[in-house]
Amino acid sequence: MASQMWSTMRKRGGKFLENLNHTVEGTASEFLELDDGFLEGSCRGEANNQIGPEEGYKAALIQFQLDQVKLTKEYQKVIGEKEAELRRVRELYKTETGKDLDGDDQGADPVADNADTSVSSLIGVGTGSGERNPMAAFANMSADQLRAQVEVLLDSVTSWESRVAELVESKAEYAAQVARMRLQVERSDLRMGDLVDRVKLQQSQMEKYILMAEESRARTVKDRETIEGLVRDYTALVAESQAQERQQASAIEDLETKRDELVVKLKAYERNIIHLIDSQAEAGLKHQDGSAPKADSHAETSAVDNTATMTATVDALQKEIKAKEEKIKQLLASPAASAPHTAHPPDTALLERAQVAEAEAERLRKELERAKQSLEQVTKAGEKVSSDYAALRARRDEEERAEAALREEVTELQAKLEASYKGGKAEMAALQDRLVKMEGAMVREVEGARVQAREEAKQTYQRLVEVANQEKEQALELYAQENRKRKAVHNKLLELQGNIRVLCRVRPMLAVEKASGEGGAKEVTEYPSPEDLLVTREDKGSRNKMAFEFDRVFAPGSSQAEVFEAVAPIVTSVMDGYSACIFAYGQTGSGKTHTMEGPSEDRGVNFRALEEMFRLRQDRQADMRYTLSLSMLEVYNETIRDLLAAKGKGGGAETAKLEVRMAENGSYDVPGLTLVEVHSLDEVWQFMTAGKQSRAVGAHDMNEHSSRSHCIVSLRVRGENLHNKSLATVSKLHLIDLAGSERLSKTDATGDRLKEAQNINKSLSALGDVINALGSKNKAHIPYRNSKLTFLLQDSLGGNSKVLMFVNISPASYNVSETVCSLQFAGRCRAVALGVAKKGMADNGAGLVEGGEREPLQEEERIGKARGGGGIARPRSTSPKAPTSSPGAVGMGNRTSPSRSTQNGALSR
Numbered sequence: 001m002a003s004q005m006w007s008t009m010r011k012r013g014g015k016f017l018e019n020l021n022h023t024v025e026g027t028a029s030e031f032l033e034l035d036d037g038f039l040e041g042s043c044r045g046e047a048n049n050q051i052g053p054e055e056g057y058k059a060a061l062i063q064f065q066l067d068q069v070k071l072t073k074e075y076q077k078v079i080g081e082k083e084a085e086l087r088r089v090r091e092l093y094k095t096e097t098g099k100d101l102d103g104d105d106q107g108a109d110p111v112a113d114n115a116d117t118s119v120s121s122l123i124g125v126g127t128g129s130g131e132r133n134p135m136a137a138f139a140n141m142s143a144d145q146l147r148a149q150v151e152v153l154l155d156s157v158t159s160w161e162s163r164v165a166e167l168v169e170s171k172a173e174y175a176a177q178v179a180r181m182r183l184q185v186e187r188s189d190l191r192m193g194d195l196v197d198r199v200k201l202q203q204s205q206m207e208k209y210i211l212m213a214e215e216s217r218a219r220t221v222k223d224r225e226t227i228e229g230l231v232r233d234y235t236a237l238v239a240e241s242q243a244q245e246r247q248q249a250s251a252i253e254d255l256e257t258k259r260d261e262l263v264v265k266l267k268a269y270e271r272n273i274i275h276l277i278d279s280q281a282e283a284g285l286k287h288q289d290g291s292a293p294k295a296d297s298h299a300e301t302s303a304v305d306n307t308a309t310m311t312a313t314v315d316a317l318q319k320e321i322k323a324k325e326e327k328i329k330q331l332l333a334s335p336a337a338s339a340p341h342t343a344h345p346p347d348t349a350l351l352e353r354a355q356v357a358e359a360e361a362e363r364l365r366k367e368l369e370r371a372k373q374s375l376e377q378v379t380k381a382g383e384k385v386s387s388d389y390a391a392l393r394a395r396r397d398e399e400e401r402a403e404a405a406l407r408e409e410v411t412e413l414q415a416k417l418e419a420s421y422k423g424g425k426a427e428m429a430a431l432q433d434r435l436v437k438m439e440g441a442m443v444r445e446v447e448g449a450r451v452q453a454r455e456e457a458k459q460t461y462q463r464l465v466e467v468a469n470q471e472k473e474q475a476l477e478l479y480a481q482e483n484r485k486r487k488a489v490h491n492k493l494l495e496l497q498g499n500i501r502v503l504c505r506v507r508p509m510l511a512v513e514k515a516s517g518e519g520g521a522k523e524v525t526e527y528p529s530p531e532d533l534l535v536t537r538e539d540k541g542s543r544n545k546m547a548f549e550f551d552r553v554f555a556p557g558s559s560q561a562e563v564f565e566a567v568a569p570i571v572t573s574v575m576d577g578y579s580a581c582i583f584a585y586g587q588t589g590s591g592k593t594h595t596m597e598g599p600s601e602d603r604g605v606n607f608r609a610l611e612e613m614f615r616l617r618q619d620r621q622a623d624m625r626y627t628l629s630l631s632m633l634e635v636y637n638e639t640i641r642d643l644l645a646a647k648g649k650g651g652g653a654e655t656a657k658l659e660v661r662m663a664e665n666g667s668y669d670v671p672g673l674t675l676v677e678v679h680s681l682d683e684v685w686q687f688m689t690a691g692k693q694s695r696a697v698g699a700h701d702m703n704e705h706s707s708r709s710h711c712i713v714s715l716r717v718r719g720e721n722l723h724n725k726s727l728a729t730v731s732k733l734h735l736i737d738l739a740g741s742e743r744l745s746k747t748d749a750t751g752d753r754l755k756e757a758q759n760i761n762k763s764l765s766a767l768g769d770v771i772n773a774l775g776s777k778n779k780a781h782i783p784y785r786n787s788k789l790t791f792l793l794q795d796s797l798g799g800n801s802k803v804l805m806f807v808n809i810s811p812a813s814y815n816v817s818e819t820v821c822s823l824q825f826a827g828r829c830r831a832v833a834l835g836v837a838k839k840g841m842a843d844n845g846a847g848l849v850e851g852g853e854r855e856p857l858q859e860e861e862r863i864g865k866a867r868g869g870g871g872i873a874r875p876r877s878t879s880p881k882a883p884t885s886s887p888g889a890v891g892m893g894n895r896t897s898p899s900r901s902t903q904n905g906a907l908s909r
């Protein structure tokens with residue numbers, strides 16, 4: 001029997017190790033295949049909280065891989081431990097039996113021989129670390145005890161086997177998820193590629209259209225240039241024809257002037273000639289009668305004068321010569337002159353006289369000579385005058401001929417001019433007419449072309465605009481589709497990673513804000529899409545638009561029903577066995593209580609969540625039996641107060657010291673907190689109303705009914721499967737209305753209000769520290785214990801629970817800096833991946849649960865406790881159950897490590 005057990009154990013142990021090795025090798029090799037740069041980049045992207053969608057998928061893949069590496073390390077550790085254990089067993093076995101445990105054990109009966117030692121050392125029981133001889137404990141054991149120990153050992157191996165199988169399964173699931181994600185990423189990449197191609201196509205089409213439009217514009221420009229050229233030509237033509245006209249007019253004028261001059265000249269010639277002839281005739285007559293000729297014209301006169309002078313001079317000279325000759329003759333003939341020839345002695349006086357006469361004669365001779373010369377000259381001059389006169393006559397004749405020719409030419413020119421003038425005028429008129437017609441035609445043509453071009457351009461433009469609009473709409477639609485898909489995948493991913501989902505709700509402007517006018521009343525929020533929010537912040541004159549993205553953004557007009565629609569799935573998952581936590585965060589007066597509680601005529605998330613739970617309970621009653629239990633507490637000034645407890649002396653909530661404690665199963669409880677089983681919505685509402693009345697509420701400058709505490713309403717749900725009684729789910733839903741952060745300067749709080757505000761701010765700041773620590777790479781230490789609030793939230797934020805956050809904000813510019821702070825905090829929360837939530841399963845028999853939840857106390861026990869208090873009246877219409885308190889009433893979570901589960905015993909699967 002023992003030998004058989006050993007053999008089974010060895011086989012199982014070997015298989016177990018083999019499985020572990022496979023798992024380890026598989027995950028390690030998969031991890032090693034990863035690109036380091038990609039891993040690093042993704043981790044960095046994640047660390048900076050700036051990952052884009054694709055980076056998000058990659059980061060998620062990395063997260064899976066990193067999880068696997070973590071598991072690998074865990075397995076390696078376990079293998080090391082188990083191998084060391086096995087080595088020890090082998091050594092002990094060998095020491096005790098002298099045989100190898102792995103060798104042939106035929107004939108050897110370890111149990112019969114020395115089973116006690118081996119078994120005890122393998123399972124590590126019975127001996128205790130302090131005992132020197134491990135055999136001693138076994139020596140005292142009976143065979144049954146030994147068998148029982150071996151059974152325990154086998155159970156342990158079975159448990160590890162199951163764990164390995166589970167891990168292998170979860171690895172396969174991870175691998176499948178990874179593959180799915182990769183596929184989605186690839187598909188998304190393909191779709192993106194497709195989209196990019198389409199966008200490129202559209203771009204090239206647009207470019208073509210732009211080219212066409214440019215061509216059409218160029219054509220229009222060219223047409224216009226042609227038209228302008230024609231107009232220029234026409235203008236030049238008109239100018240030219242006008243210049244021609246002017247030229248012709250001036251030519252005519254010139255000719256007329258010339259003609260007039262010629263006429264004057266001719267007349268002058270005529271007169272001169274007449275005078276000349278007359279004076280010639282007169283001179284002729286005078287010549288004949290000895291009078292000097294009369295000169296009329298200057299030239300003729302001078303010629304005539306010259307001739308007359310010459311003639312007179314010649315005459316005078318001839319007369320003089322004659323007189324001289326006479327005188328010489330006389331002289332020569334005188335007695336003195338002939339005296340020398342006589343025989344008589346010369347008379348001296350006479351001689352002298354003769355000499356004088358001779359000298360005189362000589363002088364006269366010379367004078368005569370000179371006169372002859374002068375005469376010659378005068379004659380020559382006379383001849384010249386005659387020839388001049390002849391030349392003058394010839395010239396006059398010539399001029400007369402020229403004048404006649406000129407006259408003829410002038411007449412001809414005049415006739416020509418007149419003809420050309422008449423023809424030019426007609427031509428000009430025809431030209432002008434043509435021009436006017438051309439101009440009209442051209443203007444019409446241009447106008448027509450312009451209208452046509454304009455019409456064509458308009459039509460082309462409209463077509464282009466239509467096509468561009470269609471394409472833009474298609475692209476936008478595709479983009480929107482792609483975005484929706486991306487968001488869906490991203491959301492799925494966030495869900496897989498267990499990220500905190502964040503819904504942003506913007507409350508309407510309050511009447512008091514509207515009435516405040518000026519800057520305070522301005523709305524600073526915009527809603528470009530259901531997931532996006534823009535906040536305009538004015539800082540030192542510059543306007544800054546900040547963009548935020550959440551899982552959903554509810555604009556001021558959103559109704560409570562719309563808001564709850566986004567929350568409903570999480571309520572369903574609570575009924576399916578997942579724990580969840582919904583909390584509202586925001587500045588004081590931003591609408592947290594309105595969202596969570598809401599006014600009685602328009603109830604908020606708390607009531608609607610319970611309504612949904614009761615509805616689901618009703619829907620599933622054929623398959624499931626649900627038990628719902630309620631507790632309600634508030635954290636006021638760092639004190640936990642039970643809102644469902646019997647009222648204290650002052651009428652307020654019981655303030656018995658309540659503290660958060662970690663329970664044995666690892667969950668966090670508030671021992672002593674009242675827990676009531678609830679059966680109907682009315683009943684719940686009455687409890688909640690009563691609890692609400694016990695809450696600490698106060699007024700300050702920013703909210704008349706400000707919650708001065710963090711309020712946590714918790715619903716514990718146990719769902720039994722009616723078809724399989726061994727299957728039960730246990731989960732919890734926490735609905736938390738946090739107190740609002742406030743700026744003390746704005747709320748103007750003093751006294752108690754100031755103390756409350758300081759405590760509120762302190763605990764919210766501790767919450768911020770926890771979120772920052774959860775969002776950082778190194779999650780070794782999360783400061784949950786720094787405040788009651790974070791201590792209570794530890795289970796929800798520590799993983800295994802779905803977490804949904806409302807960030808409530810005011811739209812008013814007056815609150816913009818608080819709004820931005822809240823939104824940034826919400827952004828950080830959204831980036832925190834808490835881990836995948838697991839179903840809380842209960843072992844129906846033992847009441848032990850995987851998630852660490854403990855069952856509520858039995859009815860009688862609760863009623864018994866309630867009777868002791870009696871603060872809250874149970875509604876008459878429902879069952880007579882009353883509130884009670886339980887040591888494990890409000891565990892704030894249900895995360896349990898595998899080791900804890902193992903310690904606790906069975907693991908349901």
Ligand SMILES: Nc1ncnc2c1ncn2[C@@H]1O[C@H](COP(=O)(O)OP(=O)(O)OP(=O)(O)O)[C@@H](O)[C@H]1O
Nearest residue numbers: 507508588589590591592593594703706707739740
């Ligand atoms: N969505 C909404 N629609 C209409 N009124 C709203 C809305 N949200 C808030 N209000 C109004 O704004 C005021 C402040 O809201 P509420 O008391 O819920 O704020 P709070 O964040 O809970 O404040 P505190 O932190 O001080 O408790 C209330 O008068 C409330 O009726």
